[in-house]
Amino acid sequence: MTAVESRPVGALGTPPGHRPFGARVKAFVALTKPRIIELLLITTVPVMFLAAEGIPDLWLVLVTCVGGYLSAGGANALNMYLDRDIDALMHRTEHRPLVTGIVSPREGLVFGLALVVISTAWFVFLVNALSAALSLAAVLFYVVGYTMILKRRTSQNIVWGGIAGCMPVFIGWSAVTNSVSWAAVVLFLVIFFWTPPHYWPLSMKVKDDYARAGVPMLPVVASNTVVARQIVAYSWVMVAVSLALWPLGYVGWFYPLVAIVAGAWWLKEAHGLQARARSGVTGGKLKEMRLFHWSITYVSLLFLAVAIDPFLR
Template identity: 40%
Template sequence: MEAVQTLPLPADWRDFFALTKPRVMTLVIFTGLCGLLAAPVHVDAVLGFTAILCIAIGAGGAGALNQWLEADIDAGMRRTKGRPLPAGKMAPATARDFGIGLSVASVLIMGLAIGLLAAGILALSIVYYAVIYTIWLKPRTPQNIVIGGAAGAFPPLIGWVAATGDISLMPVLLFTIIFMWTPPHFWALALFVQSDYAKVGIPMLPVVAGEAATRRQILAYAIVLLPISVLPWWIGGAGAVYGACAALFSGIFLALSARVGLRQRTGPDDTMKPEKQLFAWSVIYLFALFGALVVDRWITLLG
């Protein structure tokens, strides 16, 4: 009887929107758009918009499937327990159907309106995130973020392929930049929300290998990221403006990573300020770096 009296209201549109992980989608849309705009071809505005829309819908679908698959894990973490499924605002099957619907629609529209190669890579990225990362890697290996990071690296590649119709070294480099950026970005976060991941049994690197190993790996990835971020300029795929920005931004990233990599937690009262600063800069870094790539392209076009 009590169960009937507390029957929840139907999920409203905001709950469906929350399933798509809108904050993650912002970064996906931005990097996808930059890949599209940085490509050395003219893209029709309607088709360009459609390509980015498909990337966004696909990311939303993958996010919904991720939340459906991880509802029990999300319920155990302070950061995620308010999501629609653990909060009991929606039936799991509804989230699953919503995720599958968005994913299929995004690939179909991309294939029909833009091209089969872009649609194929979009489908691969959705399967990679929802199946390979969420189901297979995340609960099994502390390297989950490293290999799973490829899922987040697909958008600029898809954007570029949507514009040009083929794959070249430049979009592969853009993919590699995000791939190398992902581990220090997430491990910096994992260092200061470590207890939450440990509670739900996710083998994040700080939980399994310890803080010292995580800090060393953050620094190692930042060291590798610096030359890779400058490579688009080195191979002639981007101009000097991008090259200078990449060197500067990656230099700051490396300096902040070095602060994290070369220190130890001072005690239980440690505010973890360097880790929080690195995480904040890592978000700004990606927006700034890809923004510089587009600005550089426009300068080249105007010049």
């Protein structure tokens, strides 16, 4: 019996079905991890503008976003179902609905599977079959590839597991064109190389949580110096890849300008983290969350430039 299953009536002492309706709705929404999905949509919608070389069909944007939310929400709910034992051991996840008991494991599983089925059908009938296939592939990679296989076995879990988070780029492009282009591949690779240096600073901050749960995130099994060196390496590749859209002819002058400025600031923060790690500082003085927060701003600015660039050419 897992740590979660040993608490069938939840932290508040009442069965899930007897909780207030509003609290239950809020808990099911929490299962979809809305804040993570915001990042996924940030990469989906701008790519649709680039693919359309202007304003895409707004109805198509809406149904693609709804389908993306349902798909990613289903994957996140299944992730919480599978990880409910380790979530109960980590401070930052101990209040998740399947840990507190406000949602039962069975409900979480059924909810996640239902969202995946609905989202796949949604894409097939309202977008296109290619987008549906890409959406389903993202779910399978996140749930099976990352959560079930990689997360508890290798320190490179977030590197390869991050592929699932790259898929919205393909989905956004295919929703407009019913195909995948080199532009989409470049932006896919940007997110691929962005994911580790985005997530490792957070993992450095909460590495004691991961260690307690037995999850071999890189900061758990390697020193801060090694992690920071890896962050710098991925950061340089990410910035270089982000500039490839320009010589390939998919963007004008605006996108590369933003990519250079934002990328330079990213590299400044990454090298700053590396310098602090080499000096041996720990705790709050390491300031690892500065890069984590900037990483969100960076990807937002970069993909906003993707959306704006077609109007300035």
